[in-house]
Amino acid sequence: MRFFLTRADRILKRSEFIALSKSGRKVQNQHFIACFAPGRQSHCRLGVTVTKKVGKAVERNRIKRMVREFFRLNRHRLSGNWDINIIGKIRAAGISSEEAGQSLQDIFNRIARYEDHQK
Numbered sequence: 001m002r003f004f005l006t007r008a009d010r011i012l013k014r015s016e017f018i019a020l021s022k023s024g025r026k027v028q029n030q031h032f033i034a035c036f037a038p039g040r041q042s043h044c045r046l047g048v049t050v051t052k053k054v055g056k057a058v059e060r061n062r063i064k065r066m067v068r069e070f071f072r073l074n075r076h077r078l079s080g081n082w083d084i085n086i087i088g089k090i091r092a093a094g095i096s097s098e099e100a101g102q103s104l105q106d107i108f109n110r111i112a113r114y115e116d117h118q119k
Helices: 014-023 057-077 097-118
Strands: 025-028 032-038 045-050 082-088
Touching (some): 014 032, 014 045, 014 082, 032 097, 057 082, 057 097, 082 097
Parallel strands (some): 045 082
Antiparallel strands (some): 032 082
């Protein structure tokens, strides 16, 4: 298993984010929204979006770091190749890393359940 995150493992282009939000499925909980769709790459890719409504740059970057770290350590639990965009809600500001991990685990479990239903 690889536990590193390269540039190829991330969604970077605005057009890809827009296409994912239009065509992808959405799941959410109190802290995060996830838009996901089957990817064209041979592996899962992650995009993270946190708006200025959430807080100042320090807080937004902290949320993005927590999401990327969770994805880095847990992407092996997702089978298939998905493009996933995690959107931080306003309630994500100020949460602990444990709370963020539990919330993201819930999101990943829902995506995995969706995978199982598609097979």
